[in-house]
Amino acid sequence: RVFIALKGIKNLNTVYCFYCLVFGKTKEKPCILDTIGQAGINKCFSSLLTRSNHLCVGSPLKVDRSLLQYLPKLKVVVNGGVGVDHLDIPLINSFGVKVYNTPHVVDNALADIGVNLMLACARKILQGTIYNLFIYHESETLLGSLLGNNVRGTTLGRIGYKVAKRAQSFDMKILYHSRSQRTEEEEKAVGAMYCEKMEELLKKSDFVTVVVNLSPQTQKLIGAKELAVMKPSSTLINIRRGKHHRDVLVDALQRKVIKAAALDVIDPEPLPTHPLLSFPNMIVGTHAVETTWVKVETLAALNDEQPPNEVKIQARPDTHHALHPSRATSNQYWFKVENCRHS
Template identity: 50%
Template sequence: MPCLRSLRCVRKLWSPAQTSRLLKVAKLHRSVTKPHHEKVMADNKPWALISEVGEQGYLEEVADIIKRHFNIICLKDFLQNPQFHGPKVQALLVWNCCPEAEPSLLGSLPSLKVVANGGVGIDHLDVPYINRLGVKVTNTPGVVSNATADMAMALLLASARKVVEGHQIAINPKTTHIPQCLMGAEVTGSTLGIIGMGHIGYKVAQRSKGFDMKILYHNRSRRSVEDEQAVGATYSENMDDLLRESDFVMLVVNLTPETTGLISHRELSLMKPTATLVNVSRGRVVDQDALVTALQSGTIRAAALDVTHPEPLPRDHALLSLPNVLITPHVGTNTYTTTRKMVQRMVENAVAAVKGLPVPDEVKL
């Protein structure tokens, strides 16, 4: 700064006290101009509409990732004055399906350039409609695969070995002995049928190989011979054959019109009476009424579900009272590491769209 350069010239002429006062003036000048500079930088950032920061939205630490690149406004604040805020918003960041990208909201965002979704599934977004508005849609493939595959195996193991039942017995104040009837199903050496061998399905196969499981898979298209050999997987062109042979059936498909109700009465009747159905895809992939009947009648042994429809289920839903069902509240991606990666990818996609650059994870139907 000029005032600091001047110090070097006058330091020999001035007393130490005078020099000290000049230094204080220079520091004060920097402290005054820095907030102004930061405010200018903040004003230059584009605006993004989000659900909220807190329990029902983004964790504070991941919200900071968004704030580095966007000014953010939460939906509650936006709705108080959409006419004022709407023209500023260029990115809609959707987390856990919120904010809902419905026509009434999209219509109030004339400058919108991108709807960036956190997660792979985009069944809650009307992509063709959004695209017709001239708005791009993005998701976050890849970064969710490991955490979701971990959760899939956790559900399989917990159901097979009755982990939750064992925990309840262990903490029950009335427990005086450990019952020997708490018998589970063998995982090692069993047959796993994976329906949907995309990123996540393949990660499940990699993990199940460690349990010496025989791996069958059904997919829209067969994977390469190299992929199959790497995990020891066998392709089942007919899904019915996979259902008949598997001890565990794992659903890892995207929700589409073709996969809605994919598993219903007929499919469940093909499964072994000792088999377990594991679902980490979407609740509507399974006909839940048919599943209740199959579990009650002993058509299959058990079900382990990270997804249902709706979420959460009504508190009086039959699935919640069945002893052979394990349900978790759609937490397949809920780790700090994966959540940060998801938000970072959302932001990268949104920034690219706002700047008119190629978008890494644009969804094109």
């Protein structure tokens, strides 16, 4: 029996459709947890929890000691996504439970999302739907942007590089800013130019795409100062885990500091009633590209096979050369994803 904890969804039919999408239709109806809160879940379903051997989680679910004590047969916790900053890995491991996430498999999907959001903003697709031009024709309100020769600014990590490849198809110039510079060969492959300072990228770019891991350094990476540097005709796009100053973004859109924004990731999720949702030039995405890969990790673990991506903890090295330091969530530990998938 699989438990899916979802927060903020009132319609149980929606939850059931999500269940079928991930695990397929089954004769046995799933036990769906309504929005009754963590304590209510533990209490109401204690007899069922004791029989569960795997747990599929999203960031709203708090996997703490009180929940783990109800799960004596638990073997694996599978995180539906890349980031594990919401999970207490040492605590979960202390119960003899392994933690897995789903990295890499969403890279292409995220890159697609980034380009889709860019196109939607550039061509004002949502505004066109709202205006319904077949009934009300006011074309001057829907003047879009041509993508050819526009400049796209991005980080150029694993996903950012895939975004750059797609943007190149639209004859766009690529600027990027990252902790480390790509090789000359890699830059030439996508026509990318490195910016030593992020400010330089922000000043020149028509589309600024944020593709970063969540860390103390990247949290709220784009604030009032950064938005003020951007062109009034530019668009901000976020497809990874970086958190934004919501109120600052509202102010920027109201004063037309930037032209538009599109966020596939936002904090909190789902976003409650907020001024951001009222802007026609603002898109809030679903942040749900990784869903189906939860099943891969779960089935492998339950069949005594080695799942592709186990998240392990190590004592955090003192040196700044630590692999993926941005994944650290405290001064004591950093997380390492061991990719066990064999070619």
